Amino acid sequence: MSLKTTAPEAEGTTGQEPSGRRERASGGLLATVNRIPHLGLTVVLLVVVVLTATQTDAFLTEGNLINVLRQVSITAVIAAALTLVMVAGGMDFSMGSSAYVVAAFAAQLIDSGTSVSVTILASIGLAMGIGLVNGLVVTYTKVAPFVVTLATATILDGFQLVVLDGKTVSSGEALSGLGAGYLLGLPNLTCTALVVLAVTALIMKYTTYGRDLFAIGGNEHVARLSGIGVNRNKLLLYAGAGALSGLAGVMLLSRLVSSSPSPGGGLMLQLGAVAAVVIGGTSLEGGRGTVVGTILGVILLGVVANALNLLQISSFYQPVSVGTVLVIAAVANQLQKSRHQTH
Numbered sequence: 001m002s003l004k005t006t007a008p009e010a011e012g013t014t015g016q017e018p019s020g021r022r023e024r025a026s027g028g029l030l031a032t033v034n035r036i037p038h039l040g041l042t043v044v045l046l047v048v049v050v051l052t053a054t055q056t057d058a059f060l061t062e063g064n065l066i067n068v069l070r071q072v073s074i075t076a077v078i079a080a081a082l083t084l085v086m087v088a089g090g091m092d093f094s095m096g097s098s099a100y101v102v103a104a105f106a107a108q109l110i111d112s113g114t115s116v117s118v119t120i121l122a123s124i125g126l127a128m129g130i131g132l133v134n135g136l137v138v139t140y141t142k143v144a145p146f147v148v149t150l151a152t153a154t155i156l157d158g159f160q161l162v163v164l165d166g167k168t169v170s171s172g173e174a175l176s177g178l179g180a181g182y183l184l185g186l187p188n189l190t191c192t193a194l195v196v197l198a199v200t201a202l203i204m205k206y207t208t209y210g211r212d213l214f215a216i217g218g219n220e221h222v223a224r225l226s227g228i229g230v231n232r233n234k235l236l237l238y239a240g241a242g243a244l245s246g247l248a249g250v251m252l253l254s255r256l257v258s259s260s261p262s263p264g265g266g267l268m269l270q271l272g273a274v275a276a277v278v279i280g281g282t283s284l285e286g287g288r289g290t291v292v293g294t295i296l297g298v299i300l301l302g303v304v305a306n307a308l309n310l311l312q313i314s315s316f317y318q319p320v321s322v323g324t325v326l327v328i329a330a331v332a333n334q335l336q337k338s339r340h341q342t343h
Helices: 002-035 039-055 062-087 095-111 116-141 145-164 176-180 188-206 208-218 220-225 230-256 265-279 291-310 317-342
Strands: none
Touching: 039 291, 062 095, 062 188, 062 208, 062 230, 062 265, 062 291, 095 116, 095 145, 095 230, 095 265, 116 145, 116 230, 145 265, 176 188, 176 230, 188 208, 188 230, 188 291, 208 220, 208 230, 220 230, 265 291, 265 317, 291 317
């Protein structure tokens, strides 16, 4: 009887072992795939590139690819600053509008005969001041950053119209070296953006300040208790974001060669940056984000916009595509957060 009882158990055990090994192997493979950073975003980008390349031969030409890099450079600078802000649990919706105000301000200075170096320094200083005001209000009034910076963006949109007085102001050839020049085969605008992104990545990974920003975004109360200067870091953060938006404004003027009244232009630029950062995996709640993800997000939006243009689809659909991608990315961001909390 004992032989008859144990035999099936042995058979059952023997039969289950291969299945168990297969499940463990499958689980290990899935875990390995999940650990590959930004795999999903990279796959989506490759799919968009392949589909566009099969529809138009112009897409993979050197001239078009250089054009894409030039077009996304300004968004990339704003997105780099926004990545730092969002990692710390903040938000700045005024950077795009600040860039447009700076472009108008710089155009007026150049038109009045001010030197290029003074114009650039004054423009970045103006934007830094705007960012510092945002930081002061956010830090010491406890009003939500979204509300504060959206209000600032509205004010700046109106201020741009005041500065230009309804006219188009040209910067001539003053900034042509930045807007039309090349370095090692890449547009100077792209090289500038790459430097900003590289410095941002170094700050986030290798400096105490960067680690403090992650800590503040993860849990501000705990960060205070651990001795981190939360208020000081926030002020530096928003002032720095303002400075980068000023640089983006100078880059914008150098590319367009003039500044024109653009109601809503700053908001569209800002939304593109927000979408790129969120698509790249930076948490809306703070405490998580990478520059590599932001770069992929910027490139994806640039490729989509370029594809719409090459396929002769109305440019009116570009805001639709940005908004759609932003919603999808926000939902994916929230699902990822819920999955992390579950585990």
